[in-house]
Amino acid sequence: MNVLVTGGAGYIGSHTCLELLESGCGVIVIDNLCNSNPKSLQRVQELTGKTLKFYQGDVRDGALLKTIFQENPIDCVIHFAGLKCVPESVAKPWAYYDNNLNTTLVLTKAMQEAGVKRIIFSSSATVYAADNTMPLKETSRTGDCTNPYGWTKYMTEQILSGIAHADEKWSVALLRYFNPIGAHESGRIGEDPRGIPNNLMPYITQVAVGRRDHLSVYGNDYNTPDGTGVRDYLHVVDLAKGHVAAVKYVLAHTGCEAFNLGTGVGYSVLDMVNTFVQVNGVPVPYEIGPRRPGDVAVCYAAPDKSAQVLGWKAERTLADMCRDSWNWQSKNSTGYDD
Numbered sequence: 563m564n565v566l567v568t569g570g571a572g573y574i575g576s577h578t579c580l581e582l583l584e585s586g587c588g589v590i591v592i593d594n595l596c597n598s599n600p601k602s603l604q605r606v607q608e609l610t611g612k613t614l615k616f617y618q619g620d621v622r623d624g625a626l627l628k629t630i631f632q633e634n635p636i637d638c639v640i641h642f643a644g645l646k647c648v649p650e651s652v653a654k655p656w657a658y659y660d661n662n663l664n665t666t667l668v669l670t671k672a673m674q675e676a677g678v679k680r681i682i683f684s685s686s687a688t689v690y691a692a693d694n695t696m697p698l699k700e701t702s703r704t705g706d707c708t709n710p711y712g713w714t715k716y717m718t719e720q721i722l723s724g725i726a727h728a729d730e731k732w733s734v735a736l737l738r739y740f741n742p743i744g745a746h747e748s749g750r751i752g753e754d755p756r757g758i759p760n761n762l763m764p765y766i767t768q769v770a771v772g773r774r775d776h777l778s779v780y781g782n783d784y785n786t787p788d789g790t791g792v793r794d795y796l797h798v799v800d801l802a803k804g805h806v807a808a809v810k811y812v813l814a815h816t817g818c819e820a821f822n823l824g825t826g827v828g829y830s831v832l833d834m835v836n837t838f839v840q841v842n843g844v845p846v847p848y849e850i851g852p853r854r855p856g857d858v859a860v861c862y863a864a865p866d867k868s869a870q871v872l873g874w875k876a877e878r879t880l881a882d883m884c885r886d887s888w889n890w891q892s893k894n895s896t897g898y899d900d
């Protein structure tokens with residue numbers, strides 16, 4: 563079985579390529595490397611002892627997609643390619659709507675023409691409206707997004723749902739990720755953000771490795787046990803395995819279904835810092851700062867549907883996530899540039 567992975571050189575994509583190869587799938591990647599390094603794919607091949615096929619190019623390039631579908635018998639597509647930085651999306655909405663929506667439109671048109679009608683999409687917990695009660699179920703209210711990035715995920719879900727409605731042969735899995743962190747246990751692949759990290763764990767690891775002075779904790783006056791924000795962090799290897807489960811699902815079903823990929827457990831910012839320090843024995847200086855605009859106090863998943871329908875459950879602990887994040891960062895202090 564062959565899977566086309568868009569954005570396969572990126573953080574989640576590279577870990578998923580590894581799990582797909584390990585599970586016996588053929589893997590074809592298209593990535594324009596706008597936010598990744600091809601070393602990730604070299605290392606995936608070294609770790610697995612298997613090869614994958616790589617096309618460097620843009621998913622909005624319909625001619626290239628046509629060639630890829632002609633040259634490869636593809637059974638299913640996993641669509642990771644997209645821009646993902648929330649504050650950048652507020653500053654550059656054009657770039658986000660163009661990239662994140664047009665990749666999906668051009669890709670699904672090429673798929674329709676090639677007769678490939680199974681797609682797994684990287685959605686996000688950000689599609690859920692802020693006024694839901696926790697835990698978030700797939701039936702919780704979506705929309706009212708607070709930034710263009712979130713809207714692109716919401717709109718892409720609508721586009722894919724519409725396609726599955728228009729042609730009943732399509733099978734669409736919308737995977738709503740919560741907060742992926744960690745790295746492959748080898749420390750050979752991991753998250754390598756460009757510039758100053760926006761997300762908590764890469765910031766923590768860059769402070770721990772000495773690239774940043776201290777962590778700013780964005781607010782300690784939320785209505786949470788220690789006052790800091792609570793999120794559902796999940797190990798990227800568990801998340802990657804969730805995609806292998808979703809491949810099996812789209813092969814066996816038609817229609818459009820959303821699935822939460824999270825652990826169902828929330829941890830606070832201070833839980834994260836304290837566990838990281840305890841597990842790895844490295845200091846992470848922090849200062850309490852003001853709240854970050856747009857942040858919610860608490861966000862965690864109800865993962866029951868994924869367990870029941872996909873047969874997938876996150877298995878790795880917070881200690882595993884902190885250990886593996888640090889293993890990657892300490893072995894690659896400047897990411898793939900080392």
Ligand code: NAD
Pocket residue numbers: 568569570571572573574575592593594595596597598619620621622641642643644645646661665684685686687739740741742
């Ligand atoms: P990433 O930036 O590491 O990976 C995205 C990859 O897509 C990169 O390799 C980039 O070069 C590529 N890409 C972007 N636009 C492209 C285009 N037009 N053509 C070809 N390649 C293109 O990000 P990630 O963390 O691995 O996220 C993967 C997906 O999951 C994204 O769609 C993201 O929005 C979504 N997601 C991520 C998170 C998270 O916290 N990391 C959470 C929820 C959803």
Ligand code: WQD
Pocket residue numbers: 646648685686687688740741742760761762763765777778779780781790791792793831854857
């Ligand atoms: C986690 C917690 C912060 C950085 C974002 C996107 C979401 C999804 C995942 C793609 C919060 C706190 C953070 C820092 C801090 N991405 N924090 N100091 O905001 O839950 O979700 O990434 O889809 O769409 O919005 O993740 O890692 O940025 O923040 O105190 O330097 O850490 O306030 O409570 P978030 P995050």
